[in-house]
Amino acid sequence: MNQSKVMEQNQNNIGVLEEHSLGVKPRFKVGDRVQIRNMPYFFYTRSQMWARGVQGSIAALTYPDLVPEDEAFNVDGRVEQYYIVRFRQKDLWPGYPFDNDTIQTESPERWLEPVETK
Amino acid sequence: MNKAQDYSTDGAEHHHPAAPMVEEITDFEVLEIAVRELAIERGLFTAEDHRRFTEFAESVGPAGGSRLVAKIWTDPAFKARAMENPVKACLEIGIDWSKPTGFGTPSDYTHLTILEDTPTLHHVVCCTLCSCYPRPLLGMSPEWYRTTNYRRRLVRWPRQILAEFGLILPPEVEVRVEDSNQKCRFIVLPVRPAGTENWTEKQLAEIVTRDCMIGVALPRPGRTTDVHPIQKARRPVHSSSAQCERHSHERSLQ
Numbered sequence: 147m148n149q150s151k152v153m154e155q156n157q158n159n160i161g162v163l164e165e166h167s168l169g170v171k172p173r174f175k176v177g178d179r180v181q182i183r184n185m186p187y188f189f190y191t192r193s194q195m196w197a198r199g200v201q202g203s204i205a206a207l208t209y210p211d212l213v214p215e216d217e218a219f220n221v222d223g224r225v226e227q228y229y230i231v232r233f234r235q236k237d238l239w240p241g242y243p244f245d246n247d248t249i250q251t252e253s254p255e256r257w258l259e260p261v262e263t264k
Numbered sequence: 265m266n267k268a269q270d271y272s273t274d275g276a277e278h279h280h281p282a283a284p285m286v287e288e289i290t291d292f293e294v295l296e297i298a299v300r301e302l303a304i305e306r307g308l309f310t311a312e313d314h315r316r317f318t319e320f321a322e323s324v325g326p327a328g329g330s331r332l333v334a335k336i337w338t339d340p341a342f343k344a345r346a347m348e349n350p351v352k353a354c355l356e357i358g359i360d361w362s363k364p365t366g367f368g369t370p371s372d373y374t375h376l377t378i379l380e381d382t383p384t385l386h387h388v389v390c391c392t393l394c395s396c397y398p399r400p401l402l403g404m405s406p407e408w409y410r411t412t413n414y415r416r417r418l419v420r421w422p423r424q425i426l427a428e429f430g431l432i433l434p435p436e437v438e439v440r441v442e443d444s445n446q447k448c449r450f451i452v453l454p455v456r457p458a459g460t461e462n463w464t465e466k467q468l469a470e471i472v473t474r475d476c477m478i479g480v481a482l483p484r485p486g487r488t489t490d491v492h493p494i495q496k497a498r499r500p501v502h503s504s505s506a507q508c509e510r511h512s513h514e515r516s517l518q
Contacts, residue, residue, distance in 0.1 A: 192445050194392050208448050209375050246438035252446035
């Protein structure tokens with residue numbers, strides 16, 4: 147019952163990743179190059195279109211939790227790691243005039259795929 | 265013939281029926297009412313619980329967030345604890361994220377990340393999904409935060425949005441937009457402004473307004489409220505110098 151485990155995590159000690167990792171082994175670490183997959187979804191997702199297919203890097207590991215696509219249908223699905231992913235605005239919008247500007251989004255692991263770095 | 269008689273007479277020449285006292289509500293509000301009534305019917309919570317949750321949610325304002333930032337500014341040991349586990353650190357300033365249900369504000373999550381600004385990095389938060397917001401710390405989100413205008417434009421034109429709030433940052437400062445699109449809630453920790461060196465926590469909290477913690481304003485001595493000047497709409501980008509010239513020409517003709 148992953149739903150009840152996640153709920154318990156949130157009730158007991160919110161945000162303490164180490165103590166409540168629910169046995170999740172993160173696939174990525176901070177600094178890894180990733181891109182947001184462009185997957186189909188059924189009625190509900192929290193993976194935004196603006197970030198699909200864009201390459202960025204892992205900025206932080208946040209918490210393990212159920213994915214929204216399962217939660218929306220009350221499916222007791224897999225618990226997985228969530229990440230904050232950072233993109234350069236220049237990589238998102240052609241002609242964006244400020245070199246340093248960045249944008250971050252949060253994503254569960256299944257929406258991320260590694261990017262080969264040369 | 266007086267007015268009272270006029271209203272009661274069907275088909276009278278100057279018949280002005282009273283407007284029906286029905287407020288317009290959106291489809292989402294209808295959906296919320298339907299789900300709420302079903303939940304009460306099924307015994308998931310009582311009508312009394314719902315009233316209590318609503319009153320709790322509406323009573324929370326941004327003061328908690330201001331206290332959090334002020335304490336972080338003045339207490340390095342607290343800052344370390346807050347950056348390590350923000351939700352736990354909130355308990356030290358009397359904010360319990362699990363309230364009032366035991367597992368948080370209804371319908372919201374209980375993960376928090378503090379986004380620390382530096383002199384060369386400025387954070388600003390939006391939620392492109394809807395209006396995700398650190399409600400235990402900041403209360404209900406302001407109306408503009410929920411508009412599609414703010415949400416979609418902040419992702420694409422962050423500096424223009426900030427400029428509309430009166431915040432113009434030099435190009436060398438990295439503007440980092442945080443889309444609060446999953447379960448983390450975000451609060452901006454601004455840089456402590458100069459001229460506040462000997463201030464108490466209480467004094468500091470007064471200048472840390474809601475807008476400073478969303479990232480559309482910077483705290484400074486003397487600025488204690490979020491006042492948005494009403495500005496004339498203008499093309500945010502791609503306004504070529506020719507257009508600008510035409511504008512000023514038109515204005516000079518008036």
